[in-house]
Amino acid sequence: MRKRGKATQPLSPVPHNAAAARDMVTRLLNSRFCGMHGESLADVVVADALLVTSELVTNAFRHGGGLTEFTAEITDEGLLVVVGDTSTRTPLVPDNDATEPPRIGGYGWPLVRRLADKVTITLHARGKHITALVPLA
Template identity: 65%
Template sequence: MNGEREVLRDGAIPADGPEEAVGRPAPEQPEGAGPDPGVPRNAAAARDMVTRLLETEFCVLGEEGPVDVVVADALLVTSELVTNAVRHGGGLTGFTAEITDDGLLLTVADASTRAPVTEERDPAAASVGGYGWLLVRRLARRVSITYLPDGKHIVALVALT
């Protein structure tokens, strides 16, 4: 399962088997295994990192206007990617955020080789959750997944304009 598959806003990543399509939680990490130092513990810590980055390199937060929407989108994508890594990806094993000429570039690594759930859900169904990957695909300008023998890296570019 090595390689990279890019997902465009309206594209889909085909699951490689039924176990990848169902989105059940990944197995627990072995004791002693964990993220590299500097990796946020949870989605709130990742949002804090991104907030500080945006404050220093992009804008002054708290101003009213279109910037608020851009920042909210960036923080939502951050939350969803990190939460999915923790809940379904065997744990967050890496996280970086940087401002580029194209926008906010987020890289989230986890310990699972399973693809994110990609099927559209019926909003009329009374299910809770399951919309995170769809939100990421809708809000990010570009999303790619690189599969590695011991997990995957998801890279999302969020426009800051």
């Protein structure tokens, strides 16, 4: 990935749902890549970035007690998304135990881990932050 200089400013408002978070990331990506000397991101890269954003925000609402923080910024390494929630429980990695009956759902977290170059979970007194770095090249 080519160096782009100084990172863009993080987005500050906390979106009220996953669709609003995707809209924020779409505007960020468009403002940075569309129209600049013919540059644009491949559709699959945008889809991956939006999918990671959507899964993290949806999980914060569904499993984390609500979304408390959301930032997205473009760095030299890619799209950096940070999602905060009020739970200190970390996401579960589904077992591939064939003796257990199949369960519905549980695909989001493995998908985030697959699409992001780096995923970290930081616990703190008021909950946790999940940070995902999605490559843009």
